[in-house]
Structure formats: C-alpha cells, structure tokens
Amino acid sequence: MKILLFCAKGFETMEFSVFVDVMGWARNDYNYDIQVETCGFTKTVVSTFNVPIIVDKTIEEIDLDDYDALAIPGGFEEFDFYEEAYDEKLLELIRKFDSLGKIIATICVGALPLGKSGILKNRKATTYHLRDAYRQKELAAFGVDVVNEPIVVDKNVITSYCPETASGVAFKLLEMLTSKEEMEIVKKAMGF
Template identity: 30%
Template sequence: MTFRQTSDKKVAVFLANGLEEIEGLTVCDLLYRAGIPCDTVSITGTKDVTSSHQIHIVADKRIEDLDFDEYDMLVLPGGMPGTLNLGNCKALTDKVVEFAQTGKEIAAICAAPSVLAKLGLLKGKHATSNPNFKDTCVEGDAIYSEAPVVVDGNIITSRGMGTAIDFSFAIVEHYLGETGVEDLKPRIVWQGK
C-alpha cells in the first residue's frame, strides 16, 4: 500500500515499555490508511520498546530527538506499566500540558487518560478510560462517561483495546471529517456500527 497523504496535520504516538500494543499500533495503522502522517516516538532512550505482551517494537523516533512543533496531536496508548512510564516522563508530560493549554489535540486510551487526570487536564471535561481508572479520572474532576470514545474540545479519550478502532476513527474524523472515516471503513472491512 502506498501512503497517500490527505492531511497536512501530523500525529505522534508515544511508546513506553509496557504499552498495550494494539492501542498504539491501531492508531498508526488507521492514520496511515487515512493518509494522516504519524510517527511512533519512544520514551525509552532508544528506539526499542517492549510491549506489555513482550512484543518488540522499533519506533520511528526517540523523544530526545523530537521537534514537538512538527506535531498537531499527541497520542498516549495505555497498558501497564506503559501508562505509568508515560506519566513519569517529564519531557512528555510537560508537552502534553502545553498542547492541552494551547488548544492543540491530545488523545489517550485505556489507562492513559489517568495521566491526563493527574496533570489536571480533565477538570470539567467529559472523558472516559478503562474502568479500572475511572476513580482516577473522577478524582481529576472529569465528567466521566462509559462511552467507547469521548471527544471534548481538544481531548479525545477511549476505554481500551476493544475500542482502539473507534478511538482511531475519532482521530481520523477530527482531521478528515466523517467522510474520511466512511472512506476508511470498507477498506478495513469494518463490521461495527
């Protein structure tokens, strides 16, 4: 498949050791298919990352080499201890706060919305997460939902591995509209609603 760029927007998906690989790589796959440029970014100090299921992934870039100004959205996959590792990466969390406060887009799935909650970014926002992280989101003053995906302004949250395609569709729709999602569905033989 040849990459056909349809958007001038660019997305960075952050990979930490212990990530849930489907939650990160599904986003990359569907953005690629939709023509939205996307880079995987390792926070490990090398490009090598090991998922929570011991799958070895080689990222496109290291966070140390990243020019955040090139990106329009930062995506945080869940997984354990990947989410904890993302939350402990100051270089990342500082930029997540900056993006959120300046109106640039942030997306987080599964346990990763808890990172946003702890940073104070879900206060008064509609959001969702993996059910095990509901309390953290509520403690962060989120207006909690059990919807598969929740979009509130510049923040997109989702529940987990089983909602990774819906999460990715929400990102595609943000940049390409509903038409972009409808164009993508038959190309992946989408059987959902």
C-alpha cells in the first residue's frame, strides 16, 4: 500500500510528520506494507515557519494507480498555503482520488481544498474550529455539512478540526488501510 502525502506551500510540519511517523512505525516495527511518498508542486516545499523539505515527486509525476490514499496536512494563510492548496491541479487530484473511492485524510484546514474541489458537497466534514469557527464557516460555504467534532469520517474521507487531532487522523488512516486491531498494536507501541 502507498499513501501520497501532499505538501502545499505553507503546510504545517506537525500535521505532515504524523503520517510519516505512524506509518513508519507500522512498517518498520510490524512489517505493515505501507509506504509514504511525499509530493508537492515543486521539488522543495517551504512549510509554515519557513522549514523547507524536499519531496519525492512533483504533482506532474503522480500516477493515481500507484496510491491507496491521499493525505493533506493543513497550513497557514500567512505562509501562502491557499495559493497551492486551491490550485486546480490539486483540486483535480482530489476529485480523482474521491471518484475512485480512495481514502483521503486531512488535518485542520487541509479539508478546505476538499471543500473547494466539490467532493464534500452535502457530506459531513470538519476543519479548524477556533477563532469564532471562521474556517468552518468557509467550509460550510462549499455546501459541506460541517460537524464540530475533533475527527469526522464520511465514507472515504477523514477530516479534523485542529493540529491536536493530527495523530488521531494518522491512526484512523492506518485503521482504514489495515484493521482496527492492527492500528491498535501500533498506537499502543507509540504510547498512545
């Protein structure tokens, strides 16, 4: 199995790293066949707080058949997250993953490009809930049934409402790719 971890400019590193870590523990310590491949619009992506990372592939190199899931960490507007998160190439990638019924996992405002893509219309989802829930209001404007809960799963889509939920989303993705029992083994081993 393979997860495409998409890094838009200004992504939040904490929300990125949980997917690498949880799946890394699963693969390294328990031989779960789960790889994580990073992707961005450019080979070097600068995250929130100006931490650069080098991704495995650019968006043009992606073959959907290679992946079982898409993971999208949120990011900060001040670091130009929405410039790439709302780019039509990413929105089309999201639509294709959803049309194939592949799992899409997001953390915090990583749900907003899903909303903008149209895949969440009339579906349950959540996003950043603090500061008068202004991001949840933005998500609702895309026709989404916003639920103010930490993690919301609607069919193949996982959304969450703030960085605190990051590990929970990664574990939920692991569970959906394997089983509840296999996820619990890794979760326990990591001290959660």
